[in-house]
Amino acid sequence: MSLSPRLEALIDALQCLPGVGRKSAQRMAFQLLERDRSGAGALARQLDDALANIGRCERCQTFAEDALCPVCADDRRDGSLMCVVESPADLAAIEQSGDYRGYYFVLLGHLSPIDGIGPEDIGVDQLLAQIHERGVTELIMATNATVEGDATAHYIADRVDPETVTITRPAQGLPVGGELGGVDGGTLSHALRGRRPFAG
Amino acid sequence: MSLSPRLEALIDALQCLPGVGRKSAQRMAFQLLERDRSGAGALARQLDDALANIGRCERCQTFAEDALCPVCADDRRDGSLMCVVESPADLAAIEQSGDYRGYYFVLLGHLSPIDGIGPEDIGVDQLLAQIHERGVTELIMATNATVEGDATAHYIADRVDPETVTITRPAQGLPVGGELGGVDGGTLSHALRGRRPFAG
Numbered sequence: 268m269s270l271s272p273r274l275e276a277l278i279d280a281l282q283c284l285p286g287v288g289r290k291s292a293q294r295m296a297f298q299l300l301e302r303d304r305s306g307a308g309a310l311a312r313q314l315d316d317a318l319a320n321i322g323r324c325e326r327c328q329t330f331a332e333d334a335l336c337p338v339c340a341d342d343r344r345d346g347s348l349m350c351v352v353e354s355p356a357d358l359a360a361i362e363q364s365g366d367y368r369g370y371y372f373v374l375l376g377h378l379s380p381i382d383g384i385g386p387e388d389i390g391v392d393q394l395l396a397q398i399h400e401r402g403v404t405e406l407i408m409a410t411n412a413t414v415e416g417d418a419t420a421h422y423i424a425d426r427v428d429p430e431t432v433t434i435t436r437p438a439q440g441l442p443v444g445g446e447l448g449g450v451d452g453g454t455l456s457h458a459l460r461g462r463r464p465f466a467g
Numbered sequence: 468m469s470l471s472p473r474l475e476a477l478i479d480a481l482q483c484l485p486g487v488g489r490k491s492a493q494r495m496a497f498q499l500l501e502r503d504r505s506g507a508g509a510l511a512r513q514l515d516d517a518l519a520n521i522g523r524c525e526r527c528q529t530f531a532e533d534a535l536c537p538v539c540a541d542d543r544r545d546g547s548l549m550c551v552v553e554s555p556a557d558l559a560a561i562e563q564s565g566d567y568r569g570y571y572f573v574l575l576g577h578l579s580p581i582d583g584i585g586p587e588d589i590g591v592d593q594l595l596a597q598i599h600e601r602g603v604t605e606l607i608m609a610t611n612a613t614v615e616g617d618a619t620a621h622y623i624a625d626r627v628d629p630e631t632v633t634i635t636r637p638a639q640g641l642p643v644g645g646e647l648g649g650v651d652g653g654t655l656s657h658a659l660r661g662r663r664p665f666a667g
Contacts, residue, residue, distance in 0.1 A: 270559055271532045273517050280513035283506030285498045293556055298485045300530060301575055304518055306483030311514035313480035314507050317473050321500055330500060332471045356493060359470055375501050
């Protein structure tokens with residue numbers, strides 16, 4: 268014998284969480300059963316509630332409880348601007364910065380042929396339809412600055428009509444408040460190549 | 468706006484897991500909703516099932532689905548031996564080593580005055596009653612080799628009648644298969660002080 272079957276089943280189930288292996292799952296199961304049964308009950312309820320009620324926005328694909336997410340439902344935004352991001356977390360980060368007033372399209376991932384994720388899985392056709400429908404004139408490619416994010420941005424740029432839509436990418440360079448010595452070489456060379464006149 | 472209220476509630480609930488902060492919880496919630504809804508559903512079911520059905524063994528306090536855990540229910544074990552451990556994981560580890568044939572007592576923690584955990588919270592009275600009831604003659608203190616584990620072992624040792632019960636502690640020394648250079652100083656000095664004649 269080692270652990271009871273239900274405990275084993277719980278430990279297995281906890282391993283569906285990203286970054287959680289057998290050891291962490293065991294620690295989590297013990298902690299919940301020993302010290303936080305009310306927290307575990309709340310987690311089970313919130314999981315069920317989220318699964319039953321959180322779907323995707325019909326327009327931008329982000330997580331939403333209604334047919335449209337709050338951003339798409341807000342018709343005071345600038346319909347000529349659309350920002351393409353990989354995940355709802357990226358959307359939330361841009362919203363928190365407070366500057367952007369256009370709409371979004373959330374790919375929920377990036378192209379990854381090795382994992383079998385093609386254009387139809389990230390909703391490229393739906394993005395193109397949205398660009399047409401909303402009359403977008405500038406598409407901001409805010410996919411991650413990774414190989415996959417870049418490849419996804421290039422693929423989408425190739426499918427967009429360059430006559431009607433300008434495609435841009437957020438500037439790459441030094442982070443605000445960052446120390447030069449702590450910045451990696453790739454970022455530093457981007458920052459130097461993209462240097463600008465000193466505004467004084 | 469940033470995230471939907473139900474998504475926020477799920478992210479909050481995930482933070483009951485040990486070692487999971489806001490960022491990890493957000494990543495977990497997105498991952499479950501995007502890619503593993505069946506896993507999330509299974510996790511919710513297993514949590515509910517575990518909370519409803521996993522209690523504690525009446526004798527040794529480990530997690531059990533019935534009144535007695537499989538070890539305590541096995542009457543072919545050696546009743547004169549009892550091993551005191553801090554958690555069901557420690558019990559499982561000793562069981563997997565395969566050598567030990569006595570019973571256990573699981574403290575489900577250690578004494579920690581700073582967190583308000585006293586002898587009654589880890590079941591010391593129940594342990595003393597079990598020692599008496601089962602006729603234990605050797606008590607193996609397999610609490611963790613930490614300050615708290617040592618203090619807990621000393622406290623229990625003081626409460627046990629030395630006339631009838633011998634108290635032992637697992638040997639401390641070099642791990643089997645370990646390289647000398649990778650062993651910390653404390654372990655190394657324990658190993659040297661506890662040196663034995665070479666058996667050849």
